[in-house]
Amino acid sequence: MIQARVFEELCDNVGRENVFDNIEERVCYSFDATKEKHLPDLVIRPHTKEHVSTTISIANKYNIPICPRGAGTGLSGGAVPVKGGIVLDLKNMDKIIEINAKDLTVTVEPGVVTKDLQDEVARLRLFYPPEPGSAEFSTIGGNVAECTGGMTGMKYGVTRNYVLALEIVLPDGSIINTGRKTLRSVAGYDLTRFFVGSEGTLGVFTRITLKLLPLPEKIGTITSYFKNIDDALNTTDSILIKSHFLPRSLEFVDKTGIDAVRGFTKEEIPEGVEALLLIDVDGNEKSVVNDISKIEVLCKENKALKTLVAKTDDERKILWDTRRSISPSLFRIASMKFNDDICVPRSKVREVLKRVYELSKTYSIQVAAFGHIGEGHIHLNLIYDEGKAADLSVHKLISQILKEVVSIGGTITSEHGVGDTKSEFIGLELSPHEIEIMKELKKMFDPKGIMNPGKIFV
Ligand SMILES: Cc1cc2nc3c(=O)[nH]c(=O)nc-3n(C[C@H](O)[C@H](O)[C@H](O)COP(=O)(O)OP(=O)(O)OC[C@H]3O[C@@H](n4cnc5c(N)ncnc54)[C@H](O)[C@@H]3O)c2cc1C
CATH class of the missing domain: 3.30.465.10 (Uridine Diphospho-n-acetylenolpyruvylglucosamine Reductase; domain 3)
Incomplete structure (x- = not known):
């Protein structure tokens, strides 16, 4: 709860028209792309660095939490004001x-x-x-x-x-x-x-x-469908390690992801496909045509069931729409999902996926795997319907997966951040000494702990 005199002080300094305490605005800023929710006490929309600076110094004076916010598309609860206080919306x-x-x-x-x-x-x-x-x-x-x-x-x-x-x-x-x-x-x-x-x-x-x-002159895109994950992963090794290509993108989708997106986009994915690779190369006109045709051969050598090379920008868009639609289309399977963004050394991708599918069966929770596989990065989306029993199993499954990921040299988050959804797991990856150093550094900049409290560290 923000006192009336603090509210007035904020209005005097950043302008009444940029400060919002009505419930409609507060609800709109209570969540991000996770399903976490927490109401802020106030929303401020600064227009200048001076607005930002005065807001923060007033918050500091009265010990009010500040939660910076961009578009709220974060997938780890970063922009959710878990301790209330002020959401600082920087979109203006x-x-x-x-x-x-x-x-x-x-x-x-x-x-x-x-x-x-x-x-x-x-x-x-x-x-x-x-x-x-x-x-x-x-x-x-x-x-x-x-x-x-x-x-x-x-x-x-x-x-x-x-x-x-x-x-x-x-x-x-x-x-x-x-x-x-x-x-x-x-x-x-x-x-x-x-x-x-x-x-x-x-x-x-x-x-x-x-x-x-x-800007590269041209981008070429190829999609390749496989009967199983092994064939797809062998192809990634052929492209990167044996043939020394460096694609702009090297994306993977597993069977659960493919089945969820089937019929959702214009791409017609053949039946019986259990893995898909989407590959972009860029460079000049000649090199792109050359690279794409060589990569197509590598896909076929690794038993691709079918390959599609985009001939126009519209065809590229159709292939990419499929990849970009995986995440939302998973809600066609169940109402909830937990989005993990692990990364393991490339050589461990096969091992980690095998273990994830075993654990998925043990806990009876469906998992879709997709992501920037060329870098050993995998989005593991745990899909389930709301309910206490499911929540508990999801939590156990996530803990187990993250433990195994760290034990083989991987990381619990490679692009979404820790936020508050992964804060309880940070000790799996960082030693107590490292965490202590990080907390000391945070204290040096933010002794009162007003900046986005409740994130990264438990
Ligand atoms: C469909 C979808 C696809 C996605 N794909 C990817 C992907 O491929 N790769 C990837 O890495 N992520 C991805 N994300 C996650 C997300 O989009 C990114 O993390 C993105 O950077 C968040 O930007 P935002 O402006 O929405 O930030 P927000 O969600 O608003 O905030 C994210 C964090 O940044 C802080 N913050 C925001 N602005 C500032 C600022 N000016 N100063 C200090 N701190 C600030 C917030 O406090 C919060 O902790 C995806 C999300 C969705 C919904």
Whole structure:
């Protein structure tokens, strides 16, 4: 509950028209793309870094939790205000401040939508590669806070690889600038990288400078259907390890994912298919045609039942619609799902998938596996209908899967962040000493613990 005089102080400083305490607004900001829910006491929509800074210094003075929010597409509860307080909606700060084509950089406010930025730089034949499935909605601020990955990670890496400099409002309201607008800089500790992936727990980004690349001339896409997972995984090894191709994307979908999406998109997937690979390559016209035809041969050598090469942009879109629709189409099977984003060393993918399917049978919970398989990344979606017994089994199954993932050298989250949905599992991966160091660092920046409390650490 925020006292009337604090409410007035906030209105005086950021403008009454930017402060919302009505229930309709608060409900709209009580959830993200998980099904977690918690009402904030207040919503503030700043327009400037000064608005952000005063809001945070007032919150700091009165010990009020602050939960930064982009588009709320996060999949780990990051933007859910689990301790109440103020949701700081950054979507109004959505200017592309400067595209510097010669320097290969772009500077933006945090509320710019990922795809809008990509489209804008593409007009100058420049390329911002990180491409989450949520790119049409997610914001650059949210991407930086989660170190978002996505479809092009195989060749181009993740958000971290593109963040050059940040303007950050710290939990006491002060403003710092980290990094440089140069493509390289190693002066002192790398504070910029430290803040990337900090999940809104250390400060609020108000300005972000990103690295750009020249836009590839052409993208080629091929889909390949397989009778079983082994054939699909053998194909990924043939492409990457034996033939030394570096695709832009190398995506995988298992039988449960395929069956869920069948009939949901325009792609006609043959019956009897238990694994699908979707591969993008980019480069110049000639190299793309050449690479696609060689990859098609590799798919066939590894017993692909059928391959489809996209001949037009519309055909590419149809193939990608299938991949992008997997997650929502799983709700056709059951009303609830828990979204895991594990990553294991590539050589362990087979082992981990085998174990996941065994555990899925033991706990009678259906699991769909899909993801950026070229990097050893797998989205494991546990699908179930609401109910206490199911919730308990899901929790046990997740714990068991994550334990096994960590024991073979994998990670419990490779792009969605810990948030509050995975905070209880962080001790599986990080030692008590590492967690202590992280908590000390958090305390140094945020001694009162107002920035997105309840996230990352239990
Ligand atoms: C259909 C779908 C597909 C997805 N595909 C992918 C994918 O391929 N790869 C992937 O990595 N993720 C994916 N996601 C997850 C999600 O889209 C990303 O995590 C995205 O980066 C979140 O951006 P957002 O603007 O919605 O942030 P929000 O959900 O609003 O917030 C996410 C976190 O960032 C913090 N935050 C937001 N803005 C700021 C700021 N300016 N300063 C400091 N902290 C801030 C919040 O406090 C919160 O902790 C997907 C989600 C959906 C629903």
